[in-house]
Amino acid sequence: xxxxxxxxxxxxxxxxxxxxxxxxxxxxxxxxxxxxxxxxxxxxxxxxxxxxxxxxxxxxxxxxxxxxxxxxxxxxxxxxxxxxxxxxxxxxxxxxxxxxxxxxxxxxxxxxxxxxxxxxxxxxxxxxxxxxxxxxxxxxxxxxxxxxxxxxxxxxxxxxxxxxxxxxxxxxxxxxxxxxxxxxxxxxxxxxxxxxxxxxxxxxxxxxxxxxxxxxxxxxxxxxxxxxxxx
Amino acid sequence: xxxxxxxxxxxxxxxxxxxxxxxxxxxxxxxxxxxxxxxxxxxxxxxxxxxxxxxxxxxxxxxxxxxxxxxxxxxxxxxxxxxxxxxxxxxxxxxxxxxxxxxxxxxxxxxxxxxxxxxxxxxxxxxxxxxxxxxxxxxxxxxxxxxxxxxxxxxxxxxxxxxxxxxxxxxxxxxxxxxxxxxxxxxxxxxxxxxxxxxxxxxxxxxxxxxxxxxxxxxxxxxxxxxxxxx
Numbered sequence: 250x251x252x253x254x255x256x257x258x259x260x261x262x263x264x265x266x267x268x269x270x271x272x273x274x275x276x277x278x279x280x281x282x283x284x285x286x287x288x289x290x291x292x293x294x295x296x297x298x299x300x301x302x303x304x305x306x307x308x309x310x311x312x313x314x315x316x317x318x319x320x321x322x323x324x325x326x327x328x329x330x331x332x333x334x335x336x337x338x339x340x341x342x343x344x345x346x347x348x349x350x351x352x353x354x355x356x357x358x359x360x361x362x363x364x365x366x367x368x369x370x371x372x373x374x375x376x377x378x379x380x381x382x383x384x385x386x387x388x389x390x391x392x393x394x395x396x397x398x399x400x401x402x403x404x405x406x407x408x409x410x411x412x413x414x415x416x417x418x419x420x421x422x423x424x425x426x427x428x429x430x431x432x433x434x435x436x437x438x439x440x441x442x443x444x445x446x447x448x449x450x451x452x453x454x455x456x457x458x459x460x461x462x463x464x465x466x467x468x469x470x471x472x473x474x475x476x477x478x479x480x
Numbered sequence: 481x482x483x484x485x486x487x488x489x490x491x492x493x494x495x496x497x498x499x500x501x502x503x504x505x506x507x508x509x510x511x512x513x514x515x516x517x518x519x520x521x522x523x524x525x526x527x528x529x530x531x532x533x534x535x536x537x538x539x540x541x542x543x544x545x546x547x548x549x550x551x552x553x554x555x556x557x558x559x560x561x562x563x564x565x566x567x568x569x570x571x572x573x574x575x576x577x578x579x580x581x582x583x584x585x586x587x588x589x590x591x592x593x594x595x596x597x598x599x600x601x602x603x604x605x606x607x608x609x610x611x612x613x614x615x616x617x618x619x620x621x622x623x624x625x626x627x628x629x630x631x632x633x634x635x636x637x638x639x640x641x642x643x644x645x646x647x648x649x650x651x652x653x654x655x656x657x658x659x660x661x662x663x664x665x666x667x668x669x670x671x672x673x674x675x676x677x678x679x680x681x682x683x684x685x686x687x688x689x690x691x692x693x694x695x696x697x698x699x700x701x702x703x704x705x706x707x708x709x710x711x
Contacts, residue, residue, distance in 0.1 A: 354630075373620075378607050382607040
């Protein structure tokens with residue numbers, strides 16, 4: 250009988266934000282698979298899990314997702330991940346694929362999950378603490394109060410759609426803002442919202458910053474901007 | 481010296497979705513405060529925490545938030561909560577206020593946090609797994625893939641704003657949908673999106689349902705609708 254595939258959200262970085270369920274799933278799985286950008290990397294998700302789960306006797310497998318702009322290279326990475334997971338599951342072993350933050354938000358895992366289900370494998374998904382929830386907690390700031398709405402957009406997305414979301418919502422989370430701070434500052438300036446934005450960057454890592462927009466600063470990869478039009 | 485106030489997200493219902501940090505905070509706090517709709521209720525957040533943390537020696541305090549439409553009654557509930565927490569903190573004790581799901585999303589706690597900070601108390605917020613992340617995990621469905629955006633709206637909110645969000649976003653989460661299923665069905669029907677919606681209702685409780693829109697069904701209080709325009 251084929252093993253079961255688990256997608257496990259490990260939270261935003263602080264190992265104490267792992268859930269009991271994530272730890273148990275990882276400890277019970279035969280194999281831990283973890284995403285890396287290049288072969289031999291440790292991977293942020295694995296570093297988080299290793300701090301609270303005993304993986305000493307555990308088989309681990311890296312899944313290489315090269316963040317390559319080239320569509321062909323990405324498809325080939327993806328195909329190799331499907332093949333690697335299928336081989337392990339066909340051998341009757343269970344696999345936990347660990348992923349940063351929550352699994353349903355901007356994780357390649359959910360694509361894998363759908364494909365593996367279509368191939369007949371049984372799967373389960375274990376949610377995690379989303380990075381923007383952790384960012385709001387660090388800033389001690391609500392994302393939504395009462396009956397307000399929230400827009401979550403990626404700064405790699407379509408600029409017109411981002412602009413429309415910023416105009417029409419009371420609360421906006423700009424994800425993947427690290428490499429786009431020039432555009433963020435322009436966007437907020439145009440909308441008259443620069444004073445309404447809070448930057449949450451590299452929480453629990455080198456270069457942590459929670460505060461107002463500071464154009465002189467360099468921001469790390471894990472940067473989220475929370476915009477609140479209310480008080 | 482005054483004690484510290486903690487806002488602690490306990491996740492969507494499954495006690496195994498508590499984080500290590502939430503459990504430690506609750507076990508270390510001198511007093512646990514928990515929201516109820518009426519005096520003497522146990523409160524969902526407390527029932528979750530009691531299954532994984534030892535509260536036997538712990539002082540507990542209920543905070544009554546009557547879900548009253550009357551503004552005056554709500555303000556009076558709120559004022560009593562502020563007074564109760566202040567009295568405990570002034571006595572040098574720490575208090576953990578536990579709240580369902582994540583703290584930053586639709587929780588009265590964040591209002592309390594801001595007011596208590598304004599009164600000079602030190603506070604901290606511990607994020608939790610958001611109910612809609614858990615719903616997406618149960619449905620084994622991504623909320624966002626690639627560079628997509630996500631709109632989160634409350635069905636108690638402004639109907640025009642809800643409609644605009646449904647029209648303009650690829651992915652929409654309709655929160656607090658339990659008492660509004662007639663409006664949800666109309667909204668999705670008008671937008672031609674009824675086949676694109678997944679209902680996630682009462683996960684881990686009586687009447688659990690994950691599946692397509694079924695107009696014949698009765699849905700519980702904890703009902704979220706996930707709409708995805710993509711495949």
